[in-house]
Amino acid sequence: MRGTTGGARAVAALAALLTVGGCTAQAVDADGGPRGPVHIEVTGTAPATPAPSAPARSTPAPAASEDDKPSTAPAAPAPPPRVLWSPGDTGPGVRELQARLRQVAWLYDGPTGTYDDLTGQAVSGFQGKRGLPRTGETDTVTWQRLLDMTREPGQWELYLMGGQPADAPDPRCLSGRVLCISKSSRTMRWMIDGRTVSTLPVRFGSEYTPTREGEFQVYWKSRHHHSTLYDSPMPYAMFFSGGQAVHYSADFAARGYAGASHGCVNVRDEAAIAELFEEVRTGDKVVVHW
Structure with missing residues (x-):
């Protein structure tokens, strides 16, 4: 009996092994001899392989409307520079232009208030140095660069x-x-x-040699006068x-109020002054004031 029971256990163990493996085994009888092939049904279910899904179809984006498209219209061109002063012009604006050109060493004459050849050459040089068209005319772009x-x-x-x-x-x-004669405006009226x-x-004396103020008279006229004190001409x-x-001063003519x-x-x-010299008489009044 013990042998039979052991054989039954062996058969059961083999069947269990085959059930897990899913194979066809050869059965044995109670004595351990073969009984012929036995088909063992596998009760376990293998995991199902999912069927391949169809590829997702992309939905095309809606076409852009005319309103959504970027504008391709060209930008309006900037207006050309406007000419402020040109050769032949006169006035306080030209005088300021000349004074500013003197500050940057492009003009050494004046200011005269007249847009002359020297002013045009100075403007042209200033423009060329800064990559601007050398027109010799002062337009809005040139003027702004000079102001800066x-x-x-x-x-x-x-x-x-x-x-x-x-x-x-x-x-x-x-x-x-x-x-x-007015010291405040530096002018002389006849x-x-x-x-x-x-x-x-007109120009006056320095703080160390000031021109006297008050009411005087012309007491002497000298057309070709030469100062013995300062060794300088006083025509x-x-x-x-x-x-x-x-009197006339060549230094004033050359240096202006710098002297x-x-x-x-x-x-x-x-x-x-030569014309005035002929008109003024000895005894005429002279008033020097602020």
């Missing part, structure tokens, strides 16, 4: 060579024949009975107070 590089000129810079407007005449100048005949820019001199006189006299009233326009 300079400061606002003072009154003395604007009228470095004269030409500033004269202020109101002193009340003492409103009667008779008078050389009416007046007859309250009427201004001509106006000239068309009209003396009014000691050694101080109204000063030794107390005299300097005139830079030689032709104008």
